[in-house]
Amino acid sequence: MPRQPRSRPAETPLFDLGEADTHQGRWDEVDRYLVGTLHQPDPALDAALDTSDAAGLPAINVAPNQGKLLQLLARAVGARRILEVGTLGGYSSIWLARALPPDGELVTLEIDPVRAEVARANLDRAGVGDRTEVRVGPALEGLRALHREGAGPFDLTFVDADKEGNADYVDWAVRLSRPGSLIVVDNVVRAGAVVDEASTDPRVRGVRRLHDTLAADARVTATAIQTVGSKGWDGLTVVLVLDPG
Numbered sequence: 049m050p051r052q053p054r055s056r057p058a059e060t061p062l063f064d065l066g067e068a069d070t071h072q073g074r075w076d077e078v079d080r081y082l083v084g085t086l087h088q089p090d091p092a093l094d095a096a097l098d099t100s101d102a103a104g105l106p107a108i109n110v111a112p113n114q115g116k117l118l119q120l121l122a123r124a125v126g127a128r129r130i131l132e133v134g135t136l137g138g139y140s141s142i143w144l145a146r147a148l149p150p151d152g153e154l155v156t157l158e159i160d161p162v163r164a165e166v167a168r169a170n171l172d173r174a175g176v177g178d179r180t181e182v183r184v185g186p187a188l189e190g191l192r193a194l195h196r197e198g199a200g201p202f203d204l205t206f207v208d209a210d211k212e213g214n215a216d217y218v219d220w221a222v223r224l225s226r227p228g229s230l231i232v233v234d235n236v237v238r239a240g241a242v243v244d245e246a247s248t249d250p251r252v253r254g255v256r257r258l259h260d261t262l263a264a265d266a267r268v269t270a271t272a273i274q275t276v277g278s279k280g281w282d283g284l285t286v287v288l289v290l291d292p293g
């Protein structure tokens with residue numbers, strides 16, 4: 049029996065799950081089954097989580113099956129260039145970078161220099177350091193700089209930083225895309241909190257503003273799905289770029 053691929057349960061629930069909290073144990077069990085059956089043991093991914101823990105980073109990385117979903121999407125669009133907003137310790141970055149051909153490129157944006165350093169080491173250890181650039185600074189500045197530099201087009205963008213910035217990050221990601229590029233946004237359901245139109249939580253407001261702007265944006269078409277699993281009850285918004293403008 050191969051060792052189970054690891055996913056790191058957060059010490060405390062990321063969001064108040066209310067009623068749904070009673071099912072968390074079963075969601076964990078099902079994720080263990082799915083990942084244990086469909087994934088291979090992966091020392092580099094384990095090490096990325098261990099070093100993130102050791103450096104005191106919060107356990108808010110994507111789950112293994114979410115990481116692999118991102119990787120499969122990147123492969124399905126034949127990604128040669130991938131953009132990530134929100135690196136943390138580089139766990140999702142490793143999944144994404146491994147979708148790239150040897151001459152492909154992942155640019156990942158992180159505001160915290162300590163996190164960026166942990167990520168840098170993890171990407172190197174995973175053998176994808178040669179195709180990955182970790183840029184330190186506020187994501188909005190990083191995205192503007194990429195646009196100025198004429199970088200891209202990026203075939204897939206994963207948006208997973210501060211949720212207040214979602215609408216702006218996706219706007220810049222669209223500009224940095226080609227027709228057919230995908231943009232995936234994490235944490236868009238937040239244990240159902242997203243339906244509260246009167247919410248004063250800036251993260252909820254950030255997600256709602258994202259969806260309002262997407263609905264009015266003729267450059268794209270989008271949908272979102274709710275997810276349950278080891279990361280609780282949350283969701284992903286998936287954006288297909290039709291015309292980056």
Ligand code: SAH
Pocket residue numbers: 108109110133134135136137138139140141157158159160163185186187188208209210213
């Ligand atoms: N994608 C990672 C998790 C990212 S957590 C994974 O799944 O493994 C969100 C990250 O966004 C944090 O590391 C946080 O420091 C970073 N972040 C928050 N605000 C930011 C900003 N304005 N610009 C860039 N990064 C930001």
Ligand code: DHB
Pocket residue numbers: 062108109110208209234235
């Ligand atoms: C948080 C951020 C994330 O990207 C995530 O996947 C889970 C939680 C947070 O800021 O709480």
Ligand code: MG
Pocket residue numbers: 108109110208234235
């Ligand atoms: Mg996230």
